[in-house]
Amino acid sequence: MSAHDPIQSQLLAGLAELGLDPAAADALRRYLDLLARWNQTYNLTAIRDPAEMVSKHLLDSLSIATEFDQQRLVDIGSGAGLPGIPLALACPHLRVTMVESAGKKARFMREAVRQLDLGARVDVVEGRAEALDRPGQYDRLSARALGTLTQLLDLGGHLLQPGGLLLAMKGKYPDDELAALPSGYRLLDSRPLAVPGLIGERHLLRIEKLG
Numbered sequence: 001m002s003a004h005d006p007i008q009s010q011l012l013a014g015l016a017e018l019g020l021d022p023a024a025a026d027a028l029r030r031y032l033d034l035l036a037r038w039n040q041t042y043n044l045t046a047i048r049d050p051a052e053m054v055s056k057h058l059l060d061s062l063s064i065a066t067e068f069d070q071q072r073l074v075d076i077g078s079g080a081g082l083p084g085i086p087l088a089l090a091c092p093h094l095r096v097t098m099v100e101s102a103g104k105k106a107r108f109m110r111e112a113v114r115q116l117d118l119g120a121r122v123d124v125v126e127g128r129a130e131a132l133d134r135p136g137q138y139d140r141l142s143a144r145a146l147g148t149l150t151q152l153l154d155l156g157g158h159l160l161q162p163g164g165l166l167l168a169m170k171g172k173y174p175d176d177e178l179a180a181l182p183s184g185y186r187l188l189d190s191r192p193l194a195v196p197g198l199i200g201e202r203h204l205l206r207i208e209k210l211g
Contacts, residue, residue, distance in 0.1 A: 007032070007050055014059040014196040015090075019066065024090045027116055028058055031089065034112055035080055042104045044080040055197030061086040061144070063193045064167055064204055068094045071139040075099065076129035076156045077146040081109045083169075084142075088122050099125045099132055099156075129155040136161040144169055149177040149207065153185060162211035169193070170203045184210050 011025045011032075035057075036050050047053050061083030070093040075084040078098035088096045100106045106126035113122050125132060141156050141164065149168055160166065165188065170177075178187055185207050193202035 007054060010051060010054050010197070011058065014054065015062070017194075017196040018059065018062055020062060020090050027089045028086060031081075031085055031112055031116060032058060034115060035108075038108050038111075039080075042108065044105055044108055055195065057082050058086050059197060060169075060195045060202075062090055063195045063202065064142070064169065065090045067167055067204075067206075068140070070094070072137065073097070073140040073142060074129075074132075074134075074138040074156060074159045075142045076152070076159075077101075077143050078109060078124075079105055079144070081112055082144055084122065085109070085112055085116070085118070088118050089116065094121065096122045097125060097134075097138070098122070099127065099129045101126070101128050129159070132156075132159060134159055136164075139164050141166045142169070148180070149174065149205070150180055150182055153182055153207070157182075157185070157209065160209045162209055164209050166205075166207040166209070168205040168207060170205060172201050173203050174205070178205075181207070186210060 008029055011028055012022055015022050047056055068091045072095045074097045076099045078084050078100045084096045084098040088094055098109055106124055109124045113119055135158050138159050141160050143152050188206040188208040190203055190205045193204050195202055
């Protein structure tokens with residue numbers, strides 16, 4: 001990529017601010033280009049501007065990258081592969097399963113996995129998370145903008161092993177949702193998220209599945 005490419009510069013600055021390896025920037029840019037191209041035909045995301053995609057999609061997804069080492073992550077309602085694909089590109093030891101019921105979005109994710117050579121660590125499941133028959137097979141569960149904490153756990157909680165964590169990315173701190181947390185789960189901890197280029201509250205809540 002050109003050193004004078006503003007999108008690449010934005011990506012590199014964001015990765016630096018998040019404390020992530022800049023080596024991921026080229027692959028992230030390839031994913032962004034693919035997303036922008038498919039989006040023209042398949043309407044995968046309402047965001048059209050690539051610069052806006054960098055902050056609202058890529059860097060927002062990567063704001064939780066420091067949570068991962070060698071875990072198995074299941075991401076439900078993945079849409080166009082967010083946060084699963086950016087996380088897989090930035091975390092080379094992470095294994096990711098992305099679950100999406102919309103056929104056009106699942107097709108895009110499979111093509112992105114193929115083009116980015118992620119097939120050894122990333123798989124795409126076309127279907128509904130609550131129907132996925134892989135009980136207790138994952139250490140981490142994530143979802144972006146899919147529903148309340150209770151809804152996320154109803155859909156994907158069975159996929160977590162005991163001691164596994166739901167990594168819930170929220171805007172304002174969800175006191176009401178935490179008060180309604182189903183039995184068998186507890187809030188382990190929470191922290192504010194700073195997403196480069198985004199203004200507004202963001203929080204990461206780590207919800208533990210009890211044994």
